[in-house]
Amino acid sequence: MTDDLLRRVTGPSDLHQFSELELTLLADEIRALILGCVSEVGGHLAASLGAVELTVALHSVLHSPRDKIIWDVGHQCYAHKIVTGRRDCFAGIRQYGGISGFPCRAESEHDIVGTGHASTSIGYGLGLAEAARLAGEQEGTVVCVIGDGALTGGVAFEALNNIGQMRTPVVVVLNDNQMSIRPNIGALQLYLNRLRLDPALTRLREDIERGVARIPAIGERAYALGKDFKESMKALIIPGMLFEELGFAYLGVVDGHDIRALREAIRQAVDTPRPVLVHVKTVKGKGYEPAEECPDKFHGTGPFHLSNGDSKTAAKGTSYTDAFGDALVRLAERDERVVAITAAMTQGTGLDRFEERFPDRLYDVGIAEEHAVVFAAGLALGGLRPVVAVYSTFLQRAFDMLVQDVGLQKLPVVFAVDRAGLVGDDGPTHHGAFDLSYLRLIPNMTVMAPSSQVELQHMLCTALSLDGPAAIRYPRGMAAVSAPPAELETFELGRGRVLEEGHDVAFIGIGTGVRIAVEAAQKARARGLRPTVVDARFVKPLDTALLDRLASTHERLVTVEENVLAGGFGSAVLECVAGRGVEVIRFGLPDAFVPHGDRERLLADVGLTPDAVAATVCSRPVGLAHAR
Numbered sequence: 001m002t003d004d005l006l007r008r009v010t011g012p013s014d015l016h017q018f019s020e021l022e023l024t025l026l027a028d029e030i031r032a033l034i035l036g037c038v039s040e041v042g043g044h045l046a047a048s049l050g051a052v053e054l055t056v057a058l059h060s061v062l063h064s065p066r067d068k069i070i071w072d073v074g075h076q077c078y079a080h081k082i083v084t085g086r087r088d089c090f091a092g093i094r095q096y097g098g099i100s101g102f103p104c105r106a107e108s109e110h111d112i113v114g115t116g117h118a119s120t121s122i123g124y125g126l127g128l129a130e131a132a133r134l135a136g137e138q139e140g141t142v143v144c145v146i147g148d149g150a151l152t153g154g155v156a157f158e159a160l161n162n163i164g165q166m167r168t169p170v171v172v173v174l175n176d177n178q179m180s181i182r183p184n185i186g187a188l189q190l191y192l193n194r195l196r197l198d199p200a201l202t203r204l205r206e207d208i209e210r211g212v213a214r215i216p217a218i219g220e221r222a223y224a225l226g227k228d229f230k231e232s233m234k235a236l237i238i239p240g241m242l243f244e245e246l247g248f249a250y251l252g253v254v255d256g257h258d259i260r261a262l263r264e265a266i267r268q269a270v271d272t273p274r275p276v277l278v279h280v281k282t283v284k285g286k287g288y289e290p291a292e293e294c295p296d297k298f299h300g301t302g303p304f305h306l307s308n309g310d311s312k313t314a315a316k317g318t319s320y321t322d323a324f325g326d327a328l329v330r331l332a333e334r335d336e337r338v339v340a341i342t343a344a345m346t347q348g349t350g351l352d353r354f355e356e357r358f359p360d361r362l363y364d365v366g367i368a369e370e371h372a373v374v375f376a377a378g379l380a381l382g383g384l385r386p387v388v389a390v391y392s393t394f395l396q397r398a399f400d401m402l403v404q405d406v407g408l409q410k411l412p413v414v415f416a417v418d419r420a421g422l423v424g425d426d427g428p429t430h431h432g433a434f435d436l437s438y439l440r441l442i443p444n445m446t447v448m449a450p451s452s453q454v455e456l457q458h459m460l461c462t463a464l465s466l467d468g469p470a471a472i473r474y475p476r477g478m479a480a481v482s483a484p485p486a487e488l489e490t491f492e493l494g495r496g497r498v499l500e501e502g503h504d505v506a507f508i509g510i511g512t513g514v515r516i517a518v519e520a521a522q523k524a525r526a527r528g529l530r531p532t533v534v535d536a537r538f539v540k541p542l543d544t545a546l547l548d549r550l551a552s553t554h555e556r557l558v559t560v561e562e563n564v565l566a567g568g569f570g571s572a573v574l575e576c577v578a579g580r581g582v583e584v585i586r587f588g589l590p591d592a593f594v595p596h597g598d599r600e601r602l603l604a605d606v607g608l609t610p611d612a613v614a615a616t617v618c619s620r621p622v623g624l625a626h627a628r
Helices: 012-017 020-041 045-050 052-061 078-086 121-134 154-166 187-197 199-214 219-225 227-237 241-245 259-270 289-293 320-334 352-357 369-381 392-407 435-440 453-465 513-526 544-553 569-577 599-605 610-618
Strands: 068-071 142-147 171-176 249-255 276-281 338-342 362-364 385-391 414-418 446-448 470-473 497-500 505-509 532-535 538-540 556-564 583-589
Touching: 012 052, 012 078, 020 045, 020 052, 020 078, 020 259, 045 052, 045 289, 052 078, 052 142, 052 171, 052 259, 068 121, 121 142, 121 154, 171 259, 241 249, 249 259, 259 276, 320 338, 320 352, 320 385, 320 414, 320 453, 338 369, 369 385, 369 392, 385 392, 385 453, 392 414, 392 435, 414 435, 414 453, 435 446, 435 470, 435 538, 435 556, 435 569, 446 453, 453 470, 497 513, 505 513, 505 610, 513 532, 513 556, 513 583, 513 610, 532 544, 538 569, 544 556, 544 569, 556 569, 556 610, 569 583, 583 610
Parallel strands: 068 142, 142 171, 171 276, 249 276, 338 362, 338 385, 385 414, 414 470, 446 470, 505 532, 505 556, 556 583
Antiparallel strands: 446 538, 497 532
């Protein structure tokens, strides 16, 4: 396919000059560009393919950035990036030094909000609309594009409730593809199914459209008062009532791949002087058969063959996520109290095998991490042993619940914290950079980090044996050949493991930092030092006895962690040995949001490599620590 139309697009205003037929053809060109680039470098494919026509329709009617389009989560923003001046650099999306895979304010004036987590667009939109009102700005529309998966998040409902009360004229476009990563669940999804699928309701809506003007003494005035009144009247009789009761005029269901229908609905929403929700039905993965058939597989994908959708890279061995999932099944087989909870991430967190084996003991609560933690607390109060499997970056959303509902009540909830540390291409919104810091400050919480898949499996067994909350944090991917242990055993609480005894300097690693510590020690040994190497295993409780011994027999302690230095593992060690006269050098992530790119390249940039650690340690001669 040629890209003759796309070459004429240097910015979103160019779309205003195209006919609806040209816009339809332009959507095809954009879809082809997305497929070609993502098949080479990977990315969030299915959601972006499904939102191409919606993006084209929005930008062909609105005037960005005067009109503000806010993309919830941002998985679906690829077409938006292409038509807002980033076509020529799109091939480098999510690559080191390239453009972000999510909306990014530093990239473009058309990226109104930097997003990456779900359910926030409506709240952002209300704030922007109110700021414009208070500033006396008369022009400009705020449009919030949110998926039906993100709409299950409580933050979205809080914003809908607030907008309905204030009656601020914000347009919410509900991009309904029946998916987040997996098919959506919950009462709201059942409600949307009814609106989306019932042909009788569609016919009734059309009958009302034709007949409302003929209602005696009402119809003519309804049309005189405009589309706002007419839409409200229709919603009183047919579904859409939920949104009407929240204060929104409801438009839909609109075919999300029909440019003409989309443009008409958007114009109507913009012209309505009150909050409007436009319900758009789209197909996730639209236009690429493998993605349409398996949208969860192509939610976030690595490079793949366009001909059949098969991955270009095959994992060698198992990942930490696989190891967790296998161990959880084994432990659940011997303890019927074990249940699992996910926030719409069953496959991504390794719970798919658990779901197959124990379908009645797996709970998918949707994109609702706060509820997941409180729900887990309730299960624990009822005598069960819940395991919440969640990405590190998403657990941040439930911090208050970790403190109040789990930690304070000392409930036996286990948190399997996946994708800890740097996650690479997804960048700062998805790096798990803070979990050791925010978890270790919670009273009653046990915090562990494995240095291998086998350690992870034993740590899960340990966590489920405790009478209080525990968290295990581990990295994304890092596939390796690993044989599961014959028996899953518990570790002694708060005890680290000495890998090598030495003198002079002690390298103390936690999690992925253990490998770095081991290799840095080897380099230090080659330069004449006699290092001790420790796998700490526990961040809380610390192995204080071991640290006391190291502080009394070594002049320097070197901590290594893939977590921010502020309040992390190194800080805990420093607090423990304060006043002992031993020097502590900490290596970790900086006080900054690390950009996206290849993980190893990012670690090198922040100085978290064996070479960087060894160079720093060896540049400071041993024998001076007590004299400083």
